[in-house]
Amino acid sequence: MELNSEKYNCLVVDDEPIARKIIKNYIQQIGLLQLEAECINALGAIDYLRNHDRTDIIFLDINMPNLSGLQMLKILQPKQPVIFTTAYAEHALESYDLNAVDYLLKPFSFERFTKAVYKAVNNIQKTGNAIAAITHEPKAPFFIKSGGSNFPVHLDDILYCEAKKNYTMVVLEDGKKLMPLVPLSKFETLLSDAGGTFVQIHRSYLVATKHISSVTPNSIKVGQYQLPIGIQFRERFFTTIGIKEEEPSEGDEI
Numbered sequence: 001m002e003l004n005s006e007k008y009n010c011l012v013v014d015d016e017p018i019a020r021k022i023i024k025n026y027i028q029q030i031g032l033l034q035l036e037a038e039c040i041n042a043l044g045a046i047d048y049l050r051n052h053d054r055t056d057i058i059f060l061d062i063n064m065p066n067l068s069g070l071q072m073l074k075i076l077q078p079k080q081p082v083i084f085t086t087a088y089a090e091h092a093l094e095s096y097d098l099n100a101v102d103y104l105l106k107p108f109s110f111e112r113f114t115k116a117v118y119k120a121v122n123n124i125q126k127t128g129n130a131i132a133a134i135t136h137e138p139k140a141p142f143f144i145k146s147g148g149s150n151f152p153v154h155l156d157d158i159l160y161c162e163a164k165k166n167y168t169m170v171v172l173e174d175g176k177k178l179m180p181l182v183p184l185s186k187f188e189t190l191l192s193d194a195g196g197t198f199v200q201i202h203r204s205y206l207v208a209t210k211h212i213s214s215v216t217p218n219s220i221k222v223g224q225y226q227l228p229i230g231i232q233f234r235e236r237f238f239t240t241i242g243i244k245e246e247e248p249s250e251g252d253e254i
Contacts, residue, residue, distance in 0.1 A: 009036035014061040042072035081120035146178035202230035
């Protein structure tokens with residue numbers, strides 16, 4: 001297949017300065033690529049990707065503090081091709097289970113790096129430049145009835161949902177709140193049927209996994225909101241996002 005001449009924006013995520021420097025140098029040597037940004041940890045990368053829509057290829061380290069590259073991939077589920085760059089071979093199988101394009105074992109050569117890059121570019125082209133389509137083509141809205149009116153809402157704009165007796169309060173990324181007369185359990189089913197990716201963290205809270213920016217044993221942060229993790233939901237939640245469950249502190253609510 002003949003590759004087109006457009007540039008592919010790259011995000012480098014690695015906590016080691018030397019590793020980032022090597023990858024950036026390799027990127028500069030390949031005409032198809034251009035460095036878009038670099039992040040020193042997974043949380044910074046999640047925040048960056050949530051606020052920028054031009055990234056085409058992600059170079060992702062695995063062993064990083066607080067949140068690993070594998071955990072980041074499970075939480076964010078990025079549409080961009082991901083190339084893992086790591087010093088540890090034992091994670092290779094799991095990385096392919098997460099649909100990584102390639103797995104580069106440090107120290108890797110420029111030749112091996114180039115091979116991974118062309119696999120990623122071919123992946124993008126085979127899907128008809130799917131990244132641009134996903135980013136720029138609007139998805140069909142999900143209509144929510146609140147206060148007697150129906151409001152079109154894109155699933156990606158929902159931060160979390162909170163149970164309010166027979167209602168569900170839907171909190172959007174722009175701060176707007178809707179109150180459909182639907183209990184949380186039924187609203188979760190409606191969101192799932194519409195293609196949303198949400199996880200229940202508490203009997204009163206359902207959150208969008210793509211908007212999770214930090215996690216503690218007792219709570220998570222979505223947008224500007226800190227929400228509690230209920231005891232009965234903790235194990236399933238940590239399993240879903242791929243983080244080993246930590247011991248909760250005293251005073252945690254069920």
